Amino acid sequence: MTHHTPPGPTLTPDQWRLVHELGSALSASQKHWLSGYFAGLGDRSSHSTAPGPLPSPPVRTITVLYGSETGNASELARALATSARATGLVCEVVDMADYKTRRLAGEEDLLLIVSTYGEGDPPQPATGFFEYIEGRKAPKLDGKRFAVLALGDSTYEFYCEAGKRLDRRFEELGAERLVPRVDCDIDYEEAAESWTQAIIEQLGTEAAPTMIAAAAAHSTASPTVIHDKRYPFPAPVIENIAIVGRGSSKETRHIEFSLEGSGLVYEPGDALGITATNDPAIVATLIDALSLHADTEFEHKGKALRLDEALTHRFEITAATPRFLDYWAMLSEADTLRQLQQDDRSGDRSVFLHTHHIVDIVRRFPVEAVTPQGFVSALRPLQPRLYSLASSLAAAPDEAHVTVAPVRYDLHGDPRSGVASGLLADRADRDTVLPVYVQNNPHFRLPVNDETPIIMIGAGTGVAPYRAFLQEREVRGAGGWNWLFFGERNFRTDFLYQAEWQTWLKDGTLRRMDVAFSRDSNEKIYVQHRMKEQSRDIFAWLEEGAHIYVCGDAANLAPDVHNTLIDIVAAEARTGREAATDYVRSLQSDHRYQRDVY
Amino acid sequence: MTTDTFDRSRDLSQPLDRLGPDETMKDGSDFLRGSIAQGLLDRITGAMPSENDVKLMKFHGIYQQDDRDLRDERRHQKLEPAYQFMIRVRLPGGVCAPAQWLKLDELARAHGGETLRITTRQTFQFHWVLKDSLRPIIQGLHDTLLDTVAACGDDSRGVMCTVDPQSSQFHAEVAAMAKHVSDHVIPKTRAYHEIWYGDERVASSEPEEPFYGRTYLPRKFKIGFALPPSNDIDVYAQDLGFIAIGGPEGLEGFNVVIGGGMGRTDQAPATYPRLASLIGFIPVEKVVACADSVMAVQRDYGDRKDRQRARFKYTIDDKGLDWIKTEIEQRMGAFFEAARPFSFTSNGDSYGWNSTPDGCHHRTVFIRSGRLDRKLLDTLRDIARVHRGTFRLTPNQNVIIAGVQEEERPTIDALLAEHGHDADTVAPFRRNAIACVALPTCGLAMAESERYLPTLLEKIERILDRHGLADEPITLRMSGCPNGCSRPYIAEIGLTGRAPGKYNLYLGGGFHGERLNRMVRENIGEAAILEVLDQALGRFAVEREAGEHFGDFTIRAGIVREVTEGRLFNE
Numbered sequence A: 001m002t003h004h005t006p007p008g009p010t011l012t013p014d015q016w017r018l019v020h021e022l023g024s025a026l027s028a029s030q031k032h033w034l035s036g037y038f039a040g041l042g043d044r045s046s047h048s049t050a051p052g053p054l055p056s057p058p059v060r061t062i063t064v065l066y067g068s069e070t071g072n073a074s075e076l077a078r079a080l081a082t083s084a085r086a087t088g089l090v091c092e093v094v095d096m097a098d099y100k101t102r103r104l105a106g107e108e109d110l111l112l113i114v115s116t117y118g119e120g121d122p123p124q125p126a127t128g129f130f131e132y133i134e135g136r137k138a139p140k141l142d143g144k145r146f147a148v149l150a151l152g153d154s155t156y157e158f159y160c161e162a163g164k165r166l167d168r169r170f171e172e173l174g175a176e177r178l179v180p181r182v183d184c185d186i187d188y189e190e191a192a193e194s195w196t197q198a199i200i201e202q203l204g205t206e207a208a209p210t211m212i213a214a215a216a217a218h219s220t221a222s223p224t225v226i227h228d229k230r231y232p233f234p235a236p237v238i239e240n241i242a243i244v245g246r247g248s249s250k251e252t253r254h255i256e257f258s259l260e261g262s263g264l265v266y267e268p269g270d271a272l273g274i275t276a277t278n279d280p281a282i283v284a285t286l287i288d289a290l291s292l293h294a295d296t297e298f299e300h301k302g303k304a305l306r307l308d309e310a311l312t313h314r315f316e317i318t319a320a321t322p323r324f325l326d327y328w329a330m331l332s333e334a335d336t337l338r339q340l341q342q343d344d345r346s347g348d349r350s351v352f353l354h355t356h357h358i359v360d361i362v363r364r365f366p367v368e369a370v371t372p373q374g375f376v377s378a379l380r381p382l383q384p385r386l387y388s389l390a391s392s393l394a395a396a397p398d399e400a401h402v403t404v405a406p407v408r409y410d411l412h413g414d415p416r417s418g419v420a421s422g423l424l425a426d427r428a429d430r431d432t433v434l435p436v437y438v439q440n441n442p443h444f445r446l447p448v449n450d451e452t453p454i455i456m457i458g459a460g461t462g463v464a465p466y467r468a469f470l471q472e473r474e475v476r477g478a479g480g481w482n483w484l485f486f487g488e489r490n491f492r493t494d495f496l497y498q499a500e501w502q503t504w505l506k507d508g509t510l511r512r513m514d515v516a517f518s519r520d521s522n523e524k525i526y527v528q529h530r531m532k533e534q535s536r537d538i539f540a541w542l543e544e545g546a547h548i549y550v551c552g553d554a555a556n557l558a559p560d561v562h563n564t565l566i567d568i569v570a571a572e573a574r575t576g577r578e579a580a581t582d583y584v585r586s587l588q589s590d591h592r593y594q595r596d597v598y
Numbered sequence B: 001m002t003t004d005t006f007d008r009s010r011d012l013s014q015p016l017d018r019l020g021p022d023e024t025m026k027d028g029s030d031f032l033r034g035s036i037a038q039g040l041l042d043r044i045t046g047a048m049p050s051e052n053d054v055k056l057m058k059f060h061g062i063y064q065q066d067d068r069d070l071r072d073e074r075r076h077q078k079l080e081p082a083y084q085f086m087i088r089v090r091l092p093g094g095v096c097a098p099a100q101w102l103k104l105d106e107l108a109r110a111h112g113g114e115t116l117r118i119t120t121r122q123t124f125q126f127h128w129v130l131k132d133s134l135r136p137i138i139q140g141l142h143d144t145l146l147d148t149v150a151a152c153g154d155d156s157r158g159v160m161c162t163v164d165p166q167s168s169q170f171h172a173e174v175a176a177m178a179k180h181v182s183d184h185v186i187p188k189t190r191a192y193h194e195i196w197y198g199d200e201r202v203a204s205s206e207p208e209e210p211f212y213g214r215t216y217l218p219r220k221f222k223i224g225f226a227l228p229p230s231n232d233i234d235v236y237a238q239d240l241g242f243i244a245i246g247g248p249e250g251l252e253g254f255n256v257v258i259g260g261g262m263g264r265t266d267q268a269p270a271t272y273p274r275l276a277s278l279i280g281f282i283p284v285e286k287v288v289a290c291a292d293s294v295m296a297v298q299r300d301y302g303d304r305k306d307r308q309r310a311r312f313k314y315t316i317d318d319k320g321l322d323w324i325k326t327e328i329e330q331r332m333g334a335f336f337e338a339a340r341p342f343s344f345t346s347n348g349d350s351y352g353w354n355s356t357p358d359g360c361h362h363r364t365v366f367i368r369s370g371r372l373d374r375k376l377l378d379t380l381r382d383i384a385r386v387h388r389g390t391f392r393l394t395p396n397q398n399v400i401i402a403g404v405q406e407e408e409r410p411t412i413d414a415l416l417a418e419h420g421h422d423a424d425t426v427a428p429f430r431r432n433a434i435a436c437v438a439l440p441t442c443g444l445a446m447a448e449s450e451r452y453l454p455t456l457l458e459k460i461e462r463i464l465d466r467h468g469l470a471d472e473p474i475t476l477r478m479s480g481c482p483n484g485c486s487r488p489y490i491a492e493i494g495l496t497g498r499a500p501g502k503y504n505l506y507l508g509g510g511f512h513g514e515r516l517n518r519m520v521r522e523n524i525g526e527a528a529i530l531e532v533l534d535q536a537l538g539r540f541a542v543e544r545e546a547g548e549h550f551g552d553f554t555i556r557a558g559i560v561r562e563v564t565e566g567r568l569f570n571e
């Protein structure tokens, strides 16, 4: 067929021409990948937010959500609930501050009472809820009904603005308005009362069970291709924020990707693979240092490549390898490099490689007439990087959260950044699309039995998978106790996800938490010290069948914790180190002691 | 009228379950211990995990706060608010020895964000204190014989006393009296020693709080001593005020005023500022008995149901001044004599050098809004190292380097000059302006105050210049919320915050604190504020009578109706 006669009615001749041209320009694997990409895209446009049909209860359930600072709205919310229950309606009162937005999917009738502050802002405690509902991540609310009671003070410029905002937004999101919004001035009692009555009557007089509308919205994604390391899914970044406070010595970030339409699924404990690319600036500098040209085309493994693209997408161009050292020694014939090649110099060699990026070597030992082919043949293919998943699909459907500590350091007076973590920190704003895949990690899994207690030990970003663990266990309503040990540098700035742990401690999802901050006092305190303090209980939990997890730094944390664990067993079981070591070893072979260290 | 002829359904005579929740909380606190000691050990939060402990700690002079500038930022970072504490020292009469100053300075640098705050009640506050630094600070203060007991809470606060050198004949005597009364009314519980100094709890058959009892007072209670002609302490803003009366033989006694207070709430007409009422004269030896009796009346009859109306001023207006006076006399076992004549001339400070008959010299140093930043700390530390007199903190948030000998004056001057602090260069309008702390530390602030005052003053000064009023002393007081910590309702120009950038504007207060002002515009921004002031000051410049103060003028000129009584403030 020629490209003048489009196959089927779906494409215009022009579109078809473009496709045809594109097609002829692509390699087989690229075509394959794109088919998946388009499948993904197409699927995303037909939204699939609802988490599936819910069993429809006899009566529509009512949730009264309030946002309050000085208590008026909360009082009214309780009053409303009381009179609603009096007329036999099922009704729950929740503070917007504590409301788990993921519940929205299951809601039926939402009654919102909110006051206004400042420049027409919501009350402090409700800010989070407002940001969610007014933000891009807000779900569709078709089939749900709502009503708003706005509290305010007419002497202010933005009278009852917060209430008005909710009223507007819920309508936008497709919810149906039960009764018109009422704005209450400082003397709100009467107005509020009549609003309440209106609602009670409306709801009270309603007939039998209504079918749940959420089910209608339900649709499952069925992508035509499995995304994996070879065919990663182009995932949009939906959130990318530093989660350390001012003055921190770290710049740890929380990053969220949308997996919507990818068909990707993962379990807590898995990691997200990210196919990073090199910083264009560094690519340019390197090409410059090699006195080559960005647009030079050359042949590599039977494919035609453009130099700048090759160096951006295909090869590691920062950290130097022994292979590169050999190559450059050969080209430059520089004594220093030659020396370092000798077997008895392995120590110096690794120090040299650790302190010289490729560009540093190229600059320091200039070479005439390097060929692109030759150069890339000495490079290592660019590897994807892994990041522990910090979310659970059960709690954040279609999302993948990761916690990233950017690698930063100086060499020869220049600041350097890690390839992937640098990209994620500096060049991955919202809406940036990055190729990702799921790296399963069957050796880091929650116990099958929800009743089994777990002890989680992590420092820095090593705490990421535990956020996923707790999200999962919370949604599953798992009864097993959870105990978290967390370590970082400074309490005030580096307590990663502090607010979330606190909520989980409050509602019991997290039974215990012990923290160690190494730079708050003169004597350095690490997680293993806190473990020692809790020696008896840790052993008791283990005897109860608890699973124990360690995640984070492989160099120090893992061994220190391991030895501490042995000490604890020895001390508490009053056995020798031998026996204790066996005890711990058998924990490992029973998969009750699992590690995810890097 | 006898006690059973009126409503007692809201006072101490009622069972706890009929009173406000805080009464039950206090009663169950085991004399202010609560679970504070345990809370200090919690490593998961920088706050106190128990709400009740947060309230109880106020009785220990400690307020939990958070850096409000960082609230949103930290919520996004999934971090808890930047919790920190404010610690208020109990410093009767605002008198502080150089050694104590040096200790305060050292502690502020180590644990208090390198700043100290001089308050409108003549004491120091530490801000930016982290939970782990609470004990170090309080123990540090202990080393230099200072504490923070009842610097806040439902009890009798640190007692104020005039420090203005103009009125110093009896200063020493009256200051000693203030200290004595302060020590007398301080809570007696050992909780403070146990929690902060680590003292063992000793069993004792004695009642732990002979005067206060298990539930202390319904609300805070404030005492102050004024020495005419200076009313620097704003005696009419005190729950209980003593006005020193002297005669040829020296100090004879005090006129007593009761029921002053500023605090009010917007949109709550039942709350209002009130000036203390003059009820008579007592001889010196009756002062302690008088204080006891007045506080006992408030303890027994104050409203314990609604904290918004629990201050003594409302007890008086609800029960009637005469009845209250009789009740006090009965408990005091003596009648009030007729009040003696006296007169105040100002509630401001006298800046620069002042000398007193005893041959001492006193240098008042202007401190903007009482904020001692790094630079001022350095200056005053240098002075404290050589100074042999005392420091006095003024109710206008300034510092007096007091009791300087003739020969030492040059040294002090040199040090001040060296650091570039010369009070005499500060324009009168600035000297008479007060701002409360407000943002970012105050949890109740609705608008800026301390941080915004300088900007606003500059703009008002331009107006004053235009009307040729640059050297006119006019009192302006700004508060970040209606609580009125800067005593704004007795200023000639008062401002109280409503929301970011929005204030209520009040005019007509008395220059030496003798008259409340009245709201002229509600909830307005800077432009509107300047416009109203421009008009009023413009007229003042041309229509004023000789020596007439701005506040008096605004009333005579009908710009604002006089407020004759607190309860009429809102009409």
Ligand code: SRM
Pocket: B063, B065, B086, B088, B118, B119, B120, B121, B122, B123, B124, B125, B151, B157, B158, B220, B222, B234, B237, B260, B261, B262, B263, B264, B311, B370, B435, B436, B437, B438, B441, B442, B443, B444, B483, B484, B485, B486, B487
């Ligand atoms: C530091 C100071 C203002 C200043 O800039 O100097 C101050 C600061 C605060 N005051 Fe005040 N008040 C201060 C003098 C006053 C005064 C003036 C006076 O007493 O002469 C008043 C008005 C007189 C009165 O009591 O009515 C005052 C009336 C209040 C009120 C309202 C009380 C009421 O009856 O309604 C509150 C709020 C409350 O108690 O509920 C309050 C509460 C507060 C708190 C503790 C906010 C809180 O409760 O969380 C503020 C701490 C802010 C911060 O970050 O430091 N503060 N406060 C003053 C400390 C005085 C001291 O050393 O003890």
Ligand SMILES: Cc1cc2nc3c(=O)[nH]c(=O)nc-3n(C[C@H](O)[C@H](O)[C@H](O)COP(=O)(O)OP(=O)(O)OC[C@H]3O[C@@H](n4cnc5c(N)ncnc54)[C@H](O)[C@@H]3O)c2cc1C
Pocket: A271, A276, A318, A319, A354, A355, A385, A386, A387, A388, A389, A402, A403, A404, A405, A406, A407, A408, A409, A410, A411, A417, A418, A419, A420, A421, A422, A461, A462, A464, A596, A597, A598
């Ligand atoms: C299973 C698993 C889970 C992981 N989970 C997480 C996670 O949750 N969060 C997270 O942040 N990371 C995690 N990592 C680590 C992550 O995969 C990357 O290794 C890390 O982000 C660095 O990659 P990068 O491309 O940014 O840095 P790279 O470009 O790979 O640079 C790292 C290299 O820089 C060099 N280097 C580093 N410091 C210096 C120095 N001071 N001087 C000289 N050279 C130096 C070293 O050669 C180092 O190997 C995980 C790793 C694994 C294997």
Ligand SMILES: Cc1cc2nc3c(=O)[nH]c(=O)nc-3n(C[C@H](O)[C@H](O)[C@H](O)COP(=O)(O)O)c2cc1C
Pocket: A067, A068, A069, A070, A071, A072, A073, A074, A114, A115, A116, A117, A118, A119, A120, A121, A123, A151, A152, A153, A154, A156, A157, A158, A159, A160, A161, A186, B446, B498, B499
């Ligand atoms: C500091 C402050 C700012 C306020 N700002 C507004 C405003 O901008 N618009 C408004 O309509 N009401 C405003 N109000 C009034 C409150 O919304 C009103 O008092 C409401 O009843 C409080 O309800 P809540 O107790 O549930 O918080 C403000 C109140 C305060 C104390």
Ligand code: SF4
Pocket: B436, B437, B438, B439, B442, B443, B444, B445, B446, B449, B479, B480, B481, B482, B483, B484, B485, B486
């Ligand atoms: S007046 Fe209000 S804002 Fe200012 S310090 Fe007092 S309580 Fe805080």
